Amino acid sequence: MEPPVDIDQVTVTAQRHWMEDGLSEIMVGLLFIVMGGGLLVKLALPHWLTLDVLTSALTAAGALGLSWGFKRLKQRITFPRSGYVALPEPTRMRWLFMFAMFGLVGGASALILSAHSVVVPAFAAVFAAIFLWSGIQYKQASMLWEALLTLIFAVILTWSPSLSGAVGVLALMVMIGVSMAVIGAFRFRNFLKANPRPQEMQA
């Protein structure tokens, strides 16, 4: 005897629903561009305190603005077309897990940055692994493309001697950001075509 529906598949629907419009990819892509680009500008400018504070403030404002814009777009465009869903608040265990993961990634990043020669390939491998995991977990083909593109960018950057070390990693972030934003924009266009704004819906 089997359950009448595949319960495990149904319970991951909400996470897939959040990503199906491509807005998440556009937002993460733009965030990568803002953060990577902001730090690249910071490295290129002379190290004056005022400039440092200004670029950091602009980067933070950009990230906050993107987060605000993402919520507004979801409310105005996605929810009326494909329905509203609120994901549950993370549990205490999940918060602890996320902090542990951030700590691990931070520590690993510091280690990788200290070993100058493997910086770009190592970061690319981490990003590609994350994209691969997300693609398989949420059945998102676009994430698998992101993983492949990340590896291609890593090969290009490794062959380019002027973009090594921290500059190479930031350039990789910007390149991944651009590819995510472009793929997200295509997915967003397809989402709008497939989901015209419906009439009023109620039970």
Added chain:
Amino acid sequence: MSDLDRLIHEPARLTIVALLSSVKEADFLYLLRETKLTKGNLSTHLIRLEEAGYVEIEKTFRGKIPMTLVRLRAEGRAAFQSYRKSMKDILEPSKMRRVPVQLPT
């Protein structure tokens, strides 16, 4: 089999409860889209679940557009977990059962 909650075991209602179990709240349109039921069918199933005390339905507005929000109540969550456990108990012994094979001597 007698332990199974017949209200949840029905495929459409099981899909609705499973969808709601992984979210804080969802609107009617989301459920309509994911269950692929008709508006009338979905309404009927939601009313049955509400009568059983498994879900909470709130009629509200998004701007000027009416919106029906649905949440799984604690009773519904408990019933869903109990259903999953019962299903697991039914399935697992059958997986573990070994048929003795008489080898020719």
